[in-house]
Amino acid sequence: MEELYTLEKEVGRGSYGVVFEGHMAKTGQRVAIKRLPCSNPECIELYLQELWAMRATAKNHVNVIALHSCLLQTGPRTLKPLKPGKLPVRLVESVLKGSVVRDPQVQERNDAQSNSQRRTNSASRLKDRSNTAQARAKHRNETKSNASDSTTPQRPQNRARKRSAQREEEQQGPLRCLALWLVMEYCDGGDLNQYLLSRPPDAQRNHSVVLQLCRAVAFLHGLGITHRDLKPDNVLVCITPKGPVVKVADFGLSKMSEGLADGVLTRQHFSSTCGSDFYMAPEVWGGLTYTSQADIFSLGVMFWAVVERITFLEEGTTQEQLGAYVCKGRSGWLMPLGEALSENADLQLCIPMKFKRAPPLPPPPGPAMCTLLLDMLASNPDARPQADQLEARVRSALKEDSH
Known part of the structure; x- marks a missing residue:
């Protein structure tokens, strides 16, 4: 090395x-x-x-x-x-x-x-067999004579023990x-959680991050690659004089499509449940077959969290994570969006989240961005925008909200 x-x-x-x-x-x-x-x-x-x-x-x-x-x-x-x-x-x-x-x-x-070793053991057993026959017969007789006196069943000795795992x-x-x-x-900026949460909210920076993630996922889907584990932990940041450059990483759960059919990328279906709870799409939570549109849902959760600075504490840790969720019950138990939508496809999401945002609070997203987020988080995968449409949709929403 x-x-x-x-x-x-x-x-x-x-x-x-x-x-x-x-x-x-x-x-x-x-x-x-x-x-x-x-x-x-x-x-x-x-x-x-x-x-x-x-x-x-x-x-x-x-x-x-x-x-x-x-x-x-x-x-x-x-x-x-x-x-x-x-x-x-x-x-x-x-x-x-x-x-x-x-x-x-x-x-x-x-x-x-x-x-x-087996040949040696076999020879040894043949040699010892004649010498031990009488001893075994005597042992059987003693066992029979003692059986009536015993109140507890006795387990016979294991004469051929299994080889130990260590050996x-x-x-x-x-x-x-x-x-x-x-x-x-x-990447010297750490992951997206570390980078954004260690700095005060900045709308321009957040919008840059969202647009870069649009381009990354459009590129991957264009190659027929479905990431299947998009989350802030798997997005790394390089700090440059012109601002942060985000990079999608960790392709351990990714899958590649089988290729082109009549010049069009095939829409491969997957069945294995994988990903991270707070970013998994409802069809994945429900154990249904799914496509690369599950990545769009994961992106929607990330975009919502980045734009509104929504965080939660992962169970068993004190580290803040960017992610959106649904509150269940009076105790405020946090349920992942995908799980909530898999149980109730008609669930109405409240965008912006308002009081659930982490201080300091950025300005809430405008109506056009809220509409885009709701489209990305649709329970029906076919209602979500395609990856190659996302960047244009984001730019259009930001422009419309700025007016």
Whole structure:
């Protein structure tokens, strides 16, 4: 690793991997390096999805995080750069077979050791069989004679205990693919939560963020990529003299469409429930099939939260998060919008939220922006605007409200 990159410090940790701040050894350029341990097929599948999506976007859009390179870790200190367009064969096999595929040489050696051990054990058992036959017969007689005196059923001794998990792990040997390392551009402004909530509200800045997110999602959908986990945590910020540049990141749950049909991008349907509670669309909450329009709902929640500075505290934490919600009951229990709409498709959302905004309060959105937000948060996915329409709709709404 030191020959290519220098790791400085850990800057983030999630369910699947760790992100470090680092530098390129030759140029000194600051980068973000994400380590994804390849410990099971389920995680490996997510990693390959993320790699595939990031390669598809390459460095072609300023509002999508750029992937510089991908490295495959094959030993404690061994890294191998992956060629563009190539996927690690063993990792693909692991996903298809449902178990981690190991180094054939290691597996062959372990199999040979296992076969040798089995032959030794068999010979030993044959040798001992004649010597222990009388002892076993005597043991059975003693057991029968004591059975009438026993009031508690006795479990027979397990003469062939299962091999311990620890010994199995030792015999399996080291993994061929220990981890994937993704080297990406570094964003010095943190995520969207950290950036916006650490500053006083600024309408112009908020509108810039919303427009940039429109462009990012339109670009992704144009490539047939559905993100499926759009939220402020997955939007990173680069601070520039001209203002913040936001970048959509974390493509672990993303899916790519199957391609073009008669020159038009296919509208792929998905069924797996995934995403983050406060941003998931009602059709996802309801366990229905859904399309890329679920991303538009997630964007609607984010836009509403950014424009009105609506926040909530995630359960078990004290960190404020940008996000909209519905209050249930007198206790003020917060219900995600998608969940509320999946239970009641005719639910009327109150935009602007007024008293539920976090101080200091920005000016509430105008009527045209409120109408757009309601369209993006429609319970019917087909009633939501398409990604390629969003930027024009936002610009039109802002212009109309400014008058």
